Amino acid sequence: MDQVRQRAARDQKRLDSGAVTSPKDLENLQHEIASLAKRQGDLEDVVLEVMERREAAQERVAELTSRVEAIQAKVDDAVARRNAASSEIDAEAAAVTKERELTVADIPADLLKLYDRIRAKEGGVGAARLYQRRCEGCRLELNITELNDVRAAARDAVVRCENCGRILVRTPDSGL
Numbered sequence: 788m789d790q791v792r793q794r795a796a797r798d799q800k801r802l803d804s805g806a807v808t809s810p811k812d813l814e815n816l817q818h819e820i821a822s823l824a825k826r827q828g829d830l831e832d833v834v835l836e837v838m839e840r841r842e843a844a845q846e847r848v849a850e851l852t853s854r855v856e857a858i859q860a861k862v863d864d865a866v867a868r869r870n871a872a873s874s875e876i877d878a879e880a881a882a883v884t885k886e887r888e889l890t891v892a893d894i895p896a897d898l899l900k901l902y903d904r905i906r907a908k909e910g911g912v913g914a915a916r917l918y919q920r921r922c923e924g925c926r927l928e929l930n931i932t933e934l935n936d937v938r939a940a941a942r943d944a945v946v947r948c949e950n951c952g953r954i955l956v957r958t959p960d961s962g963l
Contacts, residue, residue, distance in 0.1 A: 791830060795823040898945060905953055914954040917946075920962035925951035938963050 798820050891899055906913030915924030920934055927950045929937065937955065940946050946955045957963065 791823055791827045795820055795827065798823065901945070902954060909951060909953060912953060914956050915948065915951070917955045917957050917961040917963075919960060922948040922951060922953065922955060924948060924953040927951075934963065937961075 894902075902913040904913075909924070912924055915922050917923075917929070917937070921928045925948060927948075929949070933949050937946050937957065942957075946957070947953065948955055
């Protein structure tokens, strides 16, 4: 664009200086000056359009940057909450493990071995409460024969569910 301005200024100087004497050269020079003025206008329009597009792009960049920052803040918050929850779970697991160690210290080794074997086989549950004649492990009601066997068993005897094999824990709510 500067080249067009310089050339137009130079041609205008030539025209103003009177150095061009021929009418044809004078006409050509005037035509060239008019052509350069039109070209300069066209270039200025292009520059304005580019500047507008650049401004719109910068606004879009600012908007997207703001959105990215907001999303990153949410991600950071979620990560912090996840880490806090993970720490709580780890602390709870450690407390439960310690509590289990204290509890199993009083349980006979053969009963603990049976419990652990059933627990491994039954998806983490080795014993279930007998509640109103129903095993809470498999949720099935014991039939009358099974109930009579449980009633007849000694208080310290290990009784198992016929359906799922879990150790039945008898309580006053067992329905015996």
